[in-house]
Amino acid sequence: MTFQTTRPVVLLVESRRATFTDSALSRDDVTVVLLRFDSVELSPHYVQRTSHVPTFTLETAAPLEDEAARYLRWTADAGIRPQFFCNPNEALQADAQRFAALVGLPHLGREQVGWVRNKMSMKDRYAELGIPHPAYRPVDTLRDVEAFAADHGWPVVLKPVDSDSCIATYRIGSTEGLAAVPPLDPALEWMVEEFIDGREFQLCAVVARGQVVDAYLSKNPRPILEVLDGAINANITYAPGERLPVDARALAQQLTDGLGIPHGYLHGEFFLTEGGEFFMSEVAARLSGCEVPMNHGLAYGFDFLGVVLDTYLDRVPVPEYTKNRAVGDLLLPIRPGRLVRISTGDELRRLPGVIGVHLTATRGDLLDPPRASHAATGYVHVEGATADEGGEPQ
Structure with a gap:
């Protein structure tokens, strides 16, 4: 099959979290080519609804150089050649970026991948940059x-x-x-x-041509590590008009410069102790997990994912904000066993402040959740005038 397009073409690595993929595919000003790693488990429903999208499936058992050569033949035969590259899949960061290099697409270098993926290399780099860390x-x-x-x-x-x-x-x-x-x-x-005994925050930034377009700050009611022991699992984006505990934009630019991030989404976590000490935790060059990106878009009132994709297309977006509210996502609890009772979407929507509901489990499901911070039976989006209004554990 031959594809003809005059729009910019981006090679997008697939992930189990399809929100960003769906957003990219909904655009009418860009053509998306999917890079599918055969090691990534995808739902049959997702595979079926993306069957019309040009997709190159990479065989992970084969040498990456051979797969790159096969990809170039495939694009030549299809008559479509991506000029841009985007990888939102954390686990595939090293292989995805090396593949992009082999086929001549914009990519992170080996050292950069280490800084945003390998927690030892990352903190070694913090030490070089003078960034406080554990x-x-x-x-x-x-x-x-x-x-x-x-x-x-x-x-x-x-x-x-x-x-x-x-x-x-x-x-x-x-x-x-x-x-x-x-x-x-x-x-x-x-x-x-x-171990840092303090409040945990999440820093997200949109980067275009090495400059931070804007930065967005979230707080966690309880540190993420405590979620594994049953603490409230939530992320709350500060309202645009709120006073922040740090200069989020300056911190994001310091990290962008120090890690050599050319464009895209920068995500990090840090702690503030009761005495005001700052400790940088970890950082990644991909979308943050759970529903944090959607919280930002809902809090500020703009197409956050669209702005992010623009930066991978070498554009410099100018976000237009239409809201001034705090929005958080609360992950709904999960534990092993047969699910015999779960609140309905309508029941959850009637709760104060709830503006969105997404359930991933239904009555009768046999649940075997991983020991991971993203494990849940779904989530709700909750709005408030400020991040504190999002609620604290009692």
């Missing part, structure tokens, strides 16, 4: 964790170097607490860092 150390065994705690005190946080969503991440409060931690998977690189 103390950290690579570890191979739980005995190494104990040695780190002897130097820095309990509690500590143990995590894989390249994970996300708090997967395989543990807060350990004492030597005795090490006994509850599963043996470290030798196939993964591990690190330990000091």
Whole structure:
């Protein structure tokens, strides 16, 4: 099949989270070509509804250089050649960016990928840039964790170097607490860092040609790591008119400059202690998880995902804001077992402040959620005049 288009063409890496993909596909001023990794599990419904979209399926068992050559032949035969590249898939960051380099598309370099994906390289870079961050150390065994705690005190946080969503991440409060931690998977690189007792915030920014277009700040009612133990799982975007606890735009530009981010979406997390100390946690060059991007769009009243995609097309968007409110997403609780009762969408919409509902589970489902911060039976969007009005745990 041959495709003809005069619009800009972007090669978009698929992800299980299809919100951004759907937004891109709804545009009438850009042509989307999907890059599908055969290792990514996609729902049959999604595959069916995107069957009309030109898609190159990459075979992950084959050498990436061979797949790049096959892709170039495929685009030549199809008569369509993407000029732009966008990867919202965190787990595929290294392979996706290297593939883009092999086929001549804009991409992050190997060092940049390390800074935004490998938590050790990331914090090494923070040290070079003078950005405050928790103390950290690579570890191979739980005995190494104990040695780190002897130097820095309990509690500590143990995590894989390249994970996300708090997967395989543990807060350990004492030597005795090490006994509850599963043996470290030798196939993964591990690190330990000091625990920061403070409020957690999420920083998102839109970057065009190396400059921050704007930055958006969210707060977490409880730190994300505590969600794994049952704490409220929510992200609340500050209203545009609110006073922020940090200069979000200046911080985003410092990170953009230091990490060499050319365009797209920059996402980071940081902590502020009760005494006002700042500690940068982690950063990524892709959309943040859960519904944080949608919170920003709803709070400010604009097409946030459309603005993000524009930057990958080498455009410099000028967002037009039409709202001044705080909006948060509350992830609905989940636990293993047969689901026998769940609130309906109508019931949830009647609750004060709820402006949107999305349920992913129904009565009768057998649930086996992962130990991850994104695990949920759905979410609701809640509005308020300020982020504090979004509510605090009682």
